[in-house]
Amino acid sequence: MYIKIYFNDKPLFLCDSIDSELEPYRHHDDTMFIDEFSTHALKSMIHEMEQQKIHAGILLHANLDALKKAFWKKFSVIQAAGGLVLTSRRETLMIFRRGKWDLPKGKQDPGEDLETCALREVAEETGLHTVSLENKIIETYHYYPMKNKKVLKHTHWYRMQFTGTELTVPQIEEDIQDLQWIKPENVDKYLKFSYENIREVFRAADF
Numbered sequence: 303m304y305i306k307i308y309f310n311d312k313p314l315f316l317c318d319s320i321d322s323e324l325e326p327y328r329h330h331d332d333t334m335f336i337d338e339f340s341t342h343a344l345k346s347m348i349h350e351m352e353q354q355k356i357h358a359g360i361l362l363h364a365n366l367d368a369l370k371k372a373f374w375k376k377f378s379v380i381q382a383a384g385g386l387v388l389t390s391r392r393e394t395l396m397i398f399r400r401g402k403w404d405l406p407k408g409k410q411d412p413g414e415d416l417e418t419c420a421l422r423e424v425a426e427e428t429g430l431h432t433v434s435l436e437n438k439i440i441e442t443y444h445y446y447p448m449k450n451k452k453v454l455k456h457t458h459w460y461r462m463q464f465t466g467t468e469l470t471v472p473q474i475e476e477d478i479q480d481l482q483w484i485k486p487e488n489v490d491k492y493l494k495f496s497y498e499n500i501r502e503v504f505r506a507a508d509f
Contacts (some may be wrong), residue, residue, distance in 0.1 A: 303319075304317035304366075305370060306443065307445060309444075312351060312359070314358070314361065315327070315359065317360065318362070318364055318366040327358045328360060330358065332356055332357030333356070334347060334358070336360070336361050344376055347359055348452070377445070377454035378448075379455075381456055381458075382408055382423075383416045383420035383423065383458045384406055384408065385420050385462040386460070387406070389463075389483065393483040393484060393485055396481070396482055396484050396496075397472065398480035398481070403492045403500075405459075405500055405503065407423055417435055420435065420460045421433060421462070426473055429473075432465055432466025433463065435460050435461075436463055437461050438460050439460060440502065441456065442456075442502060443455070459503050
């Protein structure tokens with residue numbers, strides 16, 4: 303088993319064994335591999351993953367739960383939720399923000415469940431309110447620095463269906479510059495200018 307965390311588009315795997323998916327990373331010259339479980343080892347891995355020369359990271363320990371618990375203590379963990387919004391013709395809503403095509407998502411408010419968070423964020427960022435939640439697709443993790451903190455965002459992604467007629471309205475204060483309904487045959491073109499964790503959402507949703 304493993305947990306995948308993205309540092310920009312570079313994957314860091316926390317794992318209790320090396321399976322066939324991780325084996326190619328294990329032998330890559332630019333992969334950072336550590337099988338020591340200590341505070342120094344965890345700090346070293348985080349530091350190395352921030353370096354441009356590193357392609358990927360593998361942090362191996364027999365007890366994955368213990369490894370996750372120790373690793374999580376190095377970050378401010380934020381829970382978030384978002385949506386892959388589809389029409390009846392399987393057109394997908396994507397947002398253009400900070401130079402990349404993305405999906406609507408945002409932080410969970412205190413006392414809010416994740417499903418409500420996902421629907422609220424979609425409404426706020428896109429202006430769409432006639433949206434129904436269908437099923438959970440996947441959970442993703444990504445790291446980013448914020449002021450003096452190291453943040454780990456844990457995002458829960460849901461498939462949603464849009465059945466209304468309202469027009470999209472980009473949330474300008476969240477730096478959203480454009481919203482587009484993407485036809486299924488054009489999704490790959492947009493994903494080339496997206497993030498790896500967003501591509502992973504589409505893969506998990508069988509696009």
